[in-house]
Amino acid sequence: MQAGIFKVCLVVVTAIVNHPLLFPNNKTAVPANDDLIVEKLREREENLKKEQLELERLLSGQKEPAEDNPKTESKEPEGGSGWDLWSTVSMVIFLMIEVWRQDYKDNNSQEQSKEEDDLLFIGNNCHGVSLPNKPMLTIFHDQYIRASTHDAVRSREFVEGFADDLLEALRSVCNRDTDMEVEDSICIGSMYENWRVNRPLICDLLVPFAPPEPYHFRCHPWVSDPSIGPDKQNYGTIQVCGPDDGPSNCVCDRKRLGEDMLCLLHNPINNKKVTKDLNLLCLRNTNYLDIDQVMKWFQTAVTKAWGKISHKYEFELTFSHLDSPGALRVKFKSGKVISFNISPVVQYEDTDLYFISHFPSTPRGVSSSIYWMLSFAVYERRFLKDFAKKLPENSCHLSCLQIMTFLxxxxCHITGPSGLTTYHLKTILMHLLLRRPYSDWGAVMLEERLRDMFKSLEKSLLEKKLYHFMVGNGKLPETVNLPEHFREAEPVNIFRSFVLNRDLYQKTLSMFYEMLKNATVVINEYSLHLPNGHSNKMH
Structure with a gap:
């Protein structure tokens, strides 16, 4: 009996020591001695079966000798039965351990296989894909991209002139004492960086707005806030602050005025009206600026402004998207259409950083209506403009980006949209510009630099890591004049969504390799059908 209990205790201790959760095997491979253990267990099982058969034979066929010598026989069956009982218990425990271990190993291997699925396409890397050769790329660039660039210049000139007129009308229909103050528009994006080729040619403009005095906006960017998750570091909030929330900079010093004196700046009647209007733009029961309310206000203001000047123009102005009130569409009597985006934004202090609801070409990234996205578009345009001065004449850097965005x-028209955007492609180019010498960007290096961009994008996709070009980039030139607070911040991974969303990542990776595989065919087809730089496919 004591021996049996000792055996059970020994088995339990062995089970605990060998349990995979206590000492996990990181390699998830079967240890070398596992096969030996399994073989011994099988031998033990066979021996137990033989002993059980022998015991049954003795109990059924040799009862009489047991009566002749009851003392001796009683000990043997008792001992044999005890041995058989404890052996069976031991066997069951060992089998349970083995089944448990196998289940754990299978589950662990399944988890590992899921991670390996992320690199499902790693064998189809761009080193083995033939991109269009240099002559074909040159033909395509001359016939398609240059023709689109010429059209872009005329579209920009029209949009800038019309936007100025529309905003001036908007100011005239607003009450200067109680309504928002709207500033001049700021041109940003691919059309003003000279690399957009996809139709329609859409101009993007930012329109800063601010509350009337003595109210002001207080912006809180989350770039370097350790309490904010990595998926929200490119966002922030905007508080609406009144005269009591900070220094008013008023020379009258309200607290020392007599009863018969009135400060026009702090007129309680006007302040009451301003407070009511500002509350309508905030999230209910808070002083945080609400994106949805701002969009409603801006759409109403644009509609009133167009109503005032529509008689001067012989075209129709409509909203392109209901969820983007600044997305406008001009349609001439000839049928020609010009689209552009006017996005209301809030300036961050005295910098060229702006808080925007979302970029018109991409959906809103977060669910809350008080989370505003930081836009570095002005700094990015400045970087590309200043860097181009150091590159060889007719450099190929924008041509690479144009070809890549075209593909x-x-x-996307074939397989549908994915998690990859043109902003990611632009980020890849800007990082590559800082890594390669200026001389590597000559016009004759178009094919090599285009391949470099594809390789860099593939590497970033496989690693699920692409850092924001501005935030935390110590290599950024001083001429960009980015505030030190953002230059010294921790880098922000703009591929973070691929870490959080496995399905989106698989779809994006699949789309990328399909794009690579189809690159030569697509460019050859467009080049052959564009002998004079014109094609119906462009429209």
């Missing part, structure tokens, strides 16, 4: 657009 991306055509592939």
């Amino acid at each position: 991306h657009s055509k592939q």
Whole structure:
């Protein structure tokens, strides 16, 4: 009996020591001695079966000798039965351990296989994909991209002139004492960086707005806030602050005025009206600026402004998207259409950083209506403009980006949109500009630099890591004049969504390799059908 209990205790201790959760095997491979253990267990099982058969034979066929010598026989069956009982218990425990271990190993291997699925396409890397050769790329660039660039210049000139007129009308229909103050528009994006080729040619403009005095906006960017998750570091909030929330900079010093004196700046009647209007733009029961309310206000203001000047123009102005009130569409009597985006933004202090609801070409990234996205578009345009002065004449850097965005657009039409955007492609180019010498960007290096961009994008996709070009980039030139607070911040991974969303990542990776595979065919087809730089496919 004591021996049996000792055996059970020994088995339990062995089970605990060998349990995979206590000492996990990181390699998830079967240890070398596992096969030996399993073989011994099988031998033990066979021996137990033989002993059980022998015991049954003795109990059924040899009862009489047991009566002749009851003392001796009683000990043997008792001992044999005890041995058989404890052996069976031991066997069951060992089998349970083995089944448990196998289940754990299978589950662990399944988890590992899921991670390996992320690299499902790693064998189809761009080193083995033939991109269009240099002559074909040159033909395509001359016939398609240059023709689109010429059209872009005329579209920009029209949009800038019309936007100025529309905003001036908007100011005239607003009450200067109680309504928002709207500033001049700021041109940003691919159309003003000279690399947009996809139709329609859309101009993007930012329109800063601010509350009337003595109210002001207080912006809180989350770039370097350790309490904010990595998926929200490119966002922030905007508080609406009144005269009592900070220094008013008023020379009258309200607290020392007599009863018969009135400060026009702090007129309680006007302040009451301003407070009511500002509350309508905030999230209910808070002083945080609400994106949805701001969009409603801006759409109403644009509608009133157009009503005042529409008689001067012989075209129709409509909203392109209901969820983007600044997305406008001009349609001439000839049928020609010009689209552009006017996005209301809030300036961050005295910098060229702006808080925007979302970029018109991409959906809103977060669910809350008080989370505003930081836009570095002005700094990015400044970087590309200043860097181009150091590159060889007719450098190929924008041509690479144009070809890449063209292929991306055509592939999205085939397979549908994914998590990859033109902003990611632009980020890849800007990082590559800082890594390669200026002389590597000559016009004759178009094919090599285009391949470099594809390789860099593939590496970033496989690693699920692409850092924001501005935030935390110590290599950023001083001429960009980015505030030190953002230059010294921790880098922000703009591919973070691929870490959080496995399905989106698989779809994006699949789309990328399809784009690579179809690159030569697509460019050859467009080049052959564009002998004079014109094609119906462009429209």
